[in-house]
Amino acid sequence: MRFLRESFIVFRRQLRMNLRNPAWVIIGMLQPVLYLVLFGPLLKGLVNELGYVNAYTFFVPGLLVQLGIFGAFFAGFSLIGEWREGVVEAERVTPASRTALLVGRLARDVLQLFVQALILVLLGWAMGMEAPLKGVVFGIALTLVVGGACAAASNALGLATKSEDVMAPVINMVMMPVLLLSGILLPMTVGPKWLLNTSDFMPFRHIVDAVRTSFLGDFDGSAIVWGSGWAVLLCALAVWWGTSTFRKESA
Amino acid sequence: MIEARGLVHVFHTKQGKEKTEVRAVDGVDLDVAEGEVVGFLGPNGAGKTTTLRMLTTLLTPNEGTAKVAGYDVVTQSEDVRRSIGYVSQTGGVFSGARAGDEVMDHGMLYGRTKAEVEKRGKELFEQLQLDGLWTRMPRNMSGGQKRRLDIVMGLIHEPTLVFLDEPTTGLDPQARANLWEHISDLRSKRGATVLLTTHYLDEADALADRIVVIDQGRIVANDTSANLKAQVSGDLVTLEVADATRIGAAADQLKSLAGEVEIAANTVSGRVARAGRAVPGLLRELDRTGIELESIEVVRPTLDDVFLTLTGRSLRDAEAASDAVDAAAVEEGAAR
Ligand SMILES: Nc1ncnc2c1ncn2[C@@H]1O[C@H](COP(=O)(O)OP(=O)(O)OP(=O)(O)O)[C@@H](O)[C@H]1O
Ligand SMILES: [Mg+2]
Numbered sequence: 225m226r227f228l229r230e231s232f233i234v235f236r237r238q239l240r241m242n243l244r245n246p247a248w249v250i251i252g253m254l255q256p257v258l259y260l261v262l263f264g265p266l267l268k269g270l271v272n273e274l275g276y277v278n279a280y281t282f283f284v285p286g287l288l289v290q291l292g293i294f295g296a297f298f299a300g301f302s303l304i305g306e307w308r309e310g311v312v313e314a315e316r317v318t319p320a321s322r323t324a325l326l327v328g329r330l331a332r333d334v335l336q337l338f339v340q341a342l343i344l345v346l347l348g349w350a351m352g353m354e355a356p357l358k359g360v361v362f363g364i365a366l367t368l369v370v371g372g373a374c375a376a377a378s379n380a381l382g383l384a385t386k387s388e389d390v391m392a393p394v395i396n397m398v399m400m401p402v403l404l405l406s407g408i409l410l411p412m413t414v415g416p417k418w419l420l421n422t423s424d425f426m427p428f429r430h431i432v433d434a435v436r437t438s439f440l441g442d443f444d445g446s447a448i449v450w451g452s453g454w455a456v457l458l459c460a461l462a463v464w465w466g467t468s469t470f471r472k473e474s475a
Numbered sequence: 476m477i478e479a480r481g482l483v484h485v486f487h488t489k490q491g492k493e494k495t496e497v498r499a500v501d502g503v504d505l506d507v508a509e510g511e512v513v514g515f516l517g518p519n520g521a522g523k524t525t526t527l528r529m530l531t532t533l534l535t536p537n538e539g540t541a542k543v544a545g546y547d548v549v550t551q552s553e554d555v556r557r558s559i560g561y562v563s564q565t566g567g568v569f570s571g572a573r574a575g576d577e578v579m580d581h582g583m584l585y586g587r588t589k590a591e592v593e594k595r596g597k598e599l600f601e602q603l604q605l606d607g608l609w610t611r612m613p614r615n616m617s618g619g620q621k622r623r624l625d626i627v628m629g630l631i632h633e634p635t636l637v638f639l640d641e642p643t644t645g646l647d648p649q650a651r652a653n654l655w656e657h658i659s660d661l662r663s664k665r666g667a668t669v670l671l672t673t674h675y676l677d678e679a680d681a682l683a684d685r686i687v688v689i690d691q692g693r694i695v696a697n698d699t700s701a702n703l704k705a706q707v708s709g710d711l712v713t714l715e716v717a718d719a720t721r722i723g724a725a726a727d728q729l730k731s732l733a734g735e736v737e738i739a740a741n742t743v744s745g746r747v748a749r750a751g752r753a754v755p756g757l758l759r760e761l762d763r764t765g766i767e768l769e770s771i772e773v774v775r776p777t778l779d780d781v782f783l784t785l786t787g788r789s790l791r792d793a794e795a796a797s798d799a800v801d802a803a804a805v806e807e808g809a810a811r
Pocket of ligand 2: 524525
């Protein structure tokens with residue numbers, strides 16, 4: 225109960241600051257729209273070769289996960305700004321749970337992601353995506369878990385490095401292999417065998433696979449299990465890491 | 476309320492490949508009783524902030540133990556945090572959020588209800604002369620207003636043990652006097668215990684029951700202001716003679732009381748124990764021998780004199796030295 229209250233206080237404060245800067249919110253909402261409108265049509269011609277019937281049923285799940293990962297990766301930058309102004313230290317001197325200080329911030333990121341996901345899916349349906357409601361709900365839920373994990377990791381990284389200059393290259397270094405090996409833009413199955421095998425080691429590929437199969441309404445295969453497993457594991461690890469950076473002295 | 480034994484904190488900093496170790500706090504013992512106001516005094520870089528951050532659980536001591544409000548700072552840190560208020564040296568209000576919102580959120584993280592923190596927050600705004608700034612953003616406030624907002628944040632949950640790290644930096648004389656009064660009230664009206672750091676000797680003198688002097692991470696003195704001053708041998712008496720040729724004779728007269736004197740042009744000064752009693756006799760004697768005085772000055776020892784006696788450096792010199800080190804480090808950094 226206390227934990228929820230504390231998380232909510234932190235969440236409300238973050239949301240208030242976000243809304244004070246509506247430009248970012250609008251850019252965040254516009255992003256999925258642009259992808260869908262400007263990149264989706266390119267896939268239309270290719271989609272049959274990829275083994276899919278409907279371009280949007282293939283593309284929307286990948287885009288969803290991409291939003292979840294990449295948007296959340298940047299969450300840590302605003303935390304550095306707060307740390308510099310002494311806000312983190314002021315919060316750490318209160319008896320509030322260290323996990324609540326993190327979770328309140330994650331809640332803001334997850335809420336933003338949820339709104340983006342809704343826009344994306346609704347627009348996808350409007351453009352001809354064929355996906356059952358049950359699959360879409362599951363896919364969004366999985367995305368939110370991944371987004372939470374990435375936001376937590378980003379916050380932890382921000383508080384550990386305390387410098388945008390150090391953090392930016394690290395994020396870039398992580399983002400490249402994630403983008404290339406997770407099959408977000410094109411399925412890994414169209415590539416050579418060695419690339420496919422390499423991507424087996426990329427947790428995000430399993431998550432993308434899981435969201436894709438759930439959008440096809442197929443809940444029987446092992447993809448869903450692997451994807452959910454990875455998402456939950458990553459989230460737990462990242463929240464633990466994030467909490468420990470809030471607990472540790474920011475010397 | 477505070478019981479610290481052998482606190483040590485070592486910072487490790489890396490500059491390129493060179494690793495340096497700073498023993499910021501090097502074996503600090505500190506006791507503060509309930510209801511006491513203790514002044515924590517020392518030059519820049521002495522280790523005041525680092526000590527406070529350990530006592531407020533923000534830093535973990537490398538060595539030593541501390542109990543604050545009856546709880547151990549390491550093993551019972553959450554209980555410690557619940558019992559204290561802390562105003563950090565640099566403050567902690569986000570510059571782009573509204574002042575009142577920040578204050579209320581901070582108070583609510585202590586478990587207070589919205590109504591409670593709103594009432595208390597508005598009271599504090601009024602007492603610290605921040606009327607009308609409730610909805611303003613700190614980035615649009617003056618330095619002194621922001622500083623007072625930091626203090627509101629630290630007091631919003633009505634703590635009975637308060638740590639103030641240089642609370643009056645950047646305040647104008649009137650605001651400073653107002654804050655002094657507020658700090659005195661904390662004790663007299665609420666029975667709060669206060670540990671405050673300062674560079675201002677007059678501030679420690681005016682507010683604190685007891686003064687703890689820290690230098691280079693170690694406590695070098697711990698006593699009441701009066702007792703500390705008594706350690707300096709006597710009041711400083713300075714005579715200025717009208718006729719510079721008679722300075723030798725005047726110096727001899729003063730020497731008989733002070734033992735050691737310093738002569739500069741037409742002034743001579745020396746430390747005289749209980750000058751109030753000795754000076755009338757001195758004046759009679761000067762008068763009898765026909766030495767005319769331009770002026771006479773008697774200065775009671777200040778805490779600055781105390782610091783000089785304790786460390787062999789004046790507070791100002793110590794700060795200048797530390798600034799010089801910082802400047803050298805900056806230059807060195809620029810040269811790289
Ligand atoms: N985060 C840090 N990393 C490395 N060294 C530090 C850090 N914080 C403080 N120090 C060093 O520890 C020493 C003590 O610093 P501290 O801030 O406790 O001094 P202070 O007494 O509060 O000084 P001031 O009057 O300037 O506030 C200084 O030499 C300082 O350079
Ligand atoms: Mg300090």
